[in-house]
Amino acid sequence: MTPTISGAARRLLRGLAALLLATAGAAGATSPAGAAARAAEPVPGTLVSSQPLPLDLWLPGTGAAYRITYVSTPADPAAPAPVVVSGAVFVPQGTPPAGGWPVIGWAHATVGVADPCAPSVAGRPQRDVDFLGAWLRAGYAVAATDYEGLGTPSPHPYLRGASEAYGVVDAVRAARAADPKGSLSRTWLAVGHSQGGQAALFTGALQASYAPELDYRGSVALAPPSQWRTLIAAAEPFDFDPAKPASPFVFLLLEMMRAAHPGAIDPAALLTPAGARLFPEVQKSLCVGDLIQRLSGHVNGDFFAIDAAERETFTDLLIKDAEIPITRQARPLYIAQGTADTLVFPPAAQTTAGLLAQAGSAVTFRFYGGADHLGIEAAALPDLLSWAADRLHDRPAG
Structure with missing residues (x-):
């Protein structure tokens, strides 16, 4: 089945495009009309649509799940309008803790560039089902972006890191609006594998300026391609x-x-x-x-x-x-790499971790002996859950 964007999303994009065309060349205008037009632009993270996710796409430990579309920032800074991105939200079973369920912003591995490959429609490989189910059972909600252009109009800019990171952050924002019980916390971690590991490291580099209203605690990158x-x-x-x-x-x-x-x-x-x-x-x-x-x-x-x-x-x-930005990230990073990975070069991940540490980031790097590219999720999972629990006890940034 080929996913389609909702009518509301199409109307939003058409309206925004018309607004921007009407005000083209007036970026520096100070008139009340110009200011009102800019104020009317959709805010990244705005929820466009939400509908129940089919039961066959639920993860173990899910209490409620939704397929969402939301506004995000496009890969191309010269693009005339924001983009609408799709994704899924998974809320754990049970009663949320005080302050709400902490959130995992999940960034998936490579699935392709065609719309039917979007995980919120096509489903997820068993390794992801098991991995994300463990996070749900540990008391985390999951906000899972499909990335720009997967499941919605526009091309998918595969491995364009900033686009992926915007999609991750804005999925967390939209997930909080999609939950009718308001049970999702501001506190969150970015977690990703392969392409998603790269996305998680880009997320850590830009989240402070992009989403200061959220309480970001760190990023987990499994087998991220780099160098x-x-x-x-x-x-x-x-x-x-x-x-x-x-x-x-x-x-x-x-x-x-x-x-x-x-x-x-x-x-x-x-x-x-x-x-x-x-x-x-x-x-x-x-x-x-x-x-x-x-x-x-x-x-x-x-x-x-x-x-x-x-x-x-x-x-x-x-x-x-x-390429992963080598900069001081404000919150900690965990980079996990399997030694038997033949898809990404294991020493490259170690090099990136070392460079990030030299730049002033707090980096935990670990090799997992015998784990290949797909097996790293299961191999690292116990350590990741322990590391994430420690991050939740950190004081909020800023």
């Missing part, structure tokens, strides 16, 4: 060598580059005829699991025609959009 030059050179799934097994991630990154850097990257010039035939399916319907199956037995050269200069341009743009 992109090293990763492309060392991790086979991101290797453009035409003789290597065909990589689904190159297709996904081409879609991000197409949307984010149309003047610099032209996917048509980087695809073979077979790649050009498959690319529209990746954009519209193929989720990552099915895409991996379609590529089985093929090599990169069957689909991609990327020379050394194009690879360098590709890498530079990826670093610009997707």
Whole structure:
């Protein structure tokens, strides 16, 4: 089933677009009309729609669940309007503690770039069901973004970190409005795996200025991709060598580059005829699991025609959009990395953790022996729950 945005969301976007077009060129205006127009712009985190989530998409320990759409900030700062993003909210069973359930802002791993891949519609892999169910049973609500462009109009800017982080933060804001009992706390943690681990670290870097009204306590990043030059050179799934097994991630990154850097990257010039035939399916319907199956037995050269200069341009743009910001983060970080991970390069995660610590962030980094890219959730879970409980006893920032 292909998810569709609600009529209310469409009206919101149309109205906002008309407002911005009408006031184009008047950004510096000081008239009462100009001020009123700016005041009428939808606020990021505003809830657009909420409806009960089908029972077959509930997580263990769920007492109530909703599929939501909400206003968020787009990846492109020059975009003429905010975007509407979809996601899901899971409220634990039982009676909330004083002050409400603390919230996990969940950032999911790679699912694809097509709308049908949105987890709030397609569901979640069993590893996520088990992982998030444990958080619910531990007394956390879960606000799970689908990310910009997954399940709603506009392209999904895959691995564009700021966009992912805005989606995470605004899902937490919207989740509090979606719960009719008002049982969700201001206190929250960002937690993510793989693409979502990258999102969680971006979230920590921008949340203080973006959402000061929330009581953010820290971020958990499981197997976050980072150090992109090293990763492309060392991790086979991101290797453009035409003789290597065909990589689904190159297709996904081409879609991000197409949307984010149309003047610099032209996917048509980087695809073979077979790649050009498959690319529209990746954009519209193929989720990552099915895409991996379609590529089985093929090599990169069957689909991609990327020379050394194009690879360098590709890498530079990826670093610009997707590299973890190395800055002092105000709240603690936990980075967990499996030693048997062949998707992201384990030493790269350790390097990023060290650089963040040198910048003044409070970083806990741990290798999990024998854990691969998918197994890191289960391997790290007991430590993460303990670490998160300690963070809830910290004094609020600021």
